Amino acid sequence: MRKLIIGIGGITNGGKSTLARSLHEHIVNSYIIAQDTFFKDDSLVAVDSRGFKQYDVLDALNMDKMMSEVQTWQKDPVSFLASHGQRTQSSRVSETPEDMYVLIIEGFLIYNYRPFNEIIDKKYFLHIPYDICKARRCSRTYNPPDPSGYFDGHVWPMYLKNRKEMEDTVSDLVFLDGIQTRDQLFSIVYEDIKMEMQRLTGND
């Protein structure tokens, strides 16, 4: 059995979930673990002096729980898939090598969590400019919804801070320009992953 862990990180609304889903659809026996399903309950998230909930920090997330899910996959991907309602498929008619299991870890702060940096084999990071990010963010409704001024008062400054911290500690990132089309982004990353899967297969 061969295992490959891919990270799809990046800015809020950069297209992470969209890209992760396309990869999952094309890679047989892959699975997505998404960071935004690990937010703590709203009552546990800190609030600053302006009343802004501090959602864009690692403390707002149950990272131990997320790591434990990843470790369960690492121990036994076949049982993991079965227990998550996903039947193992044959790779015969696909471009995925036989007996290859791929985990896609997706989220806006995955590379700010050190334990992930040690286990993610291929680290992609999507970024888009401020104005596009703000426009996309404003057309999406979170739960709880962003209060007025939240993007400029919390989301963007925290993005800059988290990104700097990440760039100071992580060296093997592949930056992706998120203003490309969905198809372009998918094919760049998929081709790269196919090469990595072939490399792993060739090393046997």
Ligand SMILES: Nc1ncnc2c1ncn2[C@@H]1O[C@H](COP(=O)(O)OP(=O)(O)O)[C@@H](O)[C@H]1O
């Ligand atoms: N390459 C792209 N070009 C234009 N819009 C995109 C692209 N990728 C995603 N989107 C749109 O941007 C918004 C955020 O995408 P999503 O994948 O949910 O981002 P994220 O998971 O990074 O927050 C959605 O409305 C989505 O349809």
Ligand SMILES: O=C(O)c1ccc[n+]([C@@H]2O[C@H](COP(=O)([O-])O)[C@@H](O)[C@H]2O)c1
């Ligand atoms: O999902 C939630 O429970 C949630 C609640 C409040 C806010 N969020 C926002 O989710 C953002 C990260 O997710 P994403 O998909 O935009 O990268 C982050 O910028 C948070 O401000 C997410």
